[in-house]
Amino acid sequence: MSAPIRFALSDMDGTLLRPDHQLAGPVIEAVQRLQAAGVRFSLASSRPPRAMLEQARLLGISAPIAGFNGGRLVYPDGRLLEAYPLAxxxxxxxxxxxxxxxxxxxxxxxxxxxxxxxxxxxxxxxxxxxxxxxxxxxxxxxxxxxxxxxxxxxxxxxxxxxxxxxxxxxxxxxxxxxxxxxxxxxxxxIEADKGKALTRLARHLDVPLSQTAALGDSHNDMAMFAVAGLAIAMGQASAEVRAAADVVTVSNAEDGVAFAIERYLLSSDAL
Missing domain, CATH: 3.30.1240.10 (Hypothetical Protein, Haloacid Dehalogenase-like Hydrolase; Chain: A; domain 2)
Structure with missing residues (x-):
């Protein structure tokens, strides 16, 4: 990692959330510390945007979020930014x-x-x-x-x-x-994949891709791994997904996003 991370985009299910689909206290606290340090944070999920707004609120997210794998970009209050429906x-x-x-x-x-x-x-x-x-x-x-x-x-x-x-x-x-x-x-x-979502959100936030991080656990997260400055896979991800990442954190059951934030995004000597 040659430049400090200024924007981190995280998958939700299997990554940000525990296996019971709940946000854990350590993850909320880590995301809030990251944003307080000046690093923007947002969500990219296969979920519809309306199923992401409460988590965005709990995390204090101010950047737009990406639902439907990037098919809909919305502001944290639900207002539409961009939409790419299926042909x-x-x-x-x-x-x-x-x-x-x-x-x-x-x-x-x-x-x-x-x-x-x-x-x-x-x-x-x-x-x-x-x-x-x-x-x-x-x-x-x-x-x-x-x-x-x-x-x-x-x-x-x-x-x-x-x-x-x-x-x-x-x-x-x-x-x-x-x-x-x-x-x-x-x-x-075809316009709705997490790699394009990361690219569009980074452009919206005026952050070069080299200063972005992506966190995920599934096959559909590999598109954002391919364009992010730093790709972080969850510990329970498949071998294929882990191989596509730059680093691997612990599992979502162990609050791997919180660990990754502290180890790779907030630590001055992380990499």
């Missing part, structure tokens, strides 16, 4: 492809979580993480012109990894297909 042709192609496989499919549009089955696996997990309930629909077609994200979910992690590899070439330059968790495959606009 309707890509949305239809993804839904058609996923319908051929044994996965549950969700669509996020109109600030709603749309689903066809409340009994599907991971609905309770998502409800707890988002802080709001889904809306039951019989057809996703009426929403195809304004989709922010499509999610395929299953407990067959190997199937989801295979679907990611098969779906991305079909979407070509229209959309991204990337796992945000072993059991979630997210499809978002």
């Amino acid at each position: 309707p042709t890509a949305a239809r192609a993804a839904l058609t492809f996923l319908a051929r496989h044994t996965v549950d499919i969700w669509v996020f549009a109109d600030e709603q979580w749309l689903l066809k089955d409340f009994s599907a696996a991971h609905v309770p997990t998502e409800r707890h993480a988002l802080g709001f309930d889904g809306t039951l629909v019989v057809d996703f077609d009426p929403y195809l012109d304004r989709v922010d994200k499509i999610v395929a979910t299953t407990d067959d992690h190997a199937l989801l990894a295979r679907l990611e590899a098969e779906l991305q070439p079909r979407l070509v330059d229209q959309a991204h297909a990337a796992r945000s968790q072993p059991y979630y495959l997210d499809i978002t606009s």
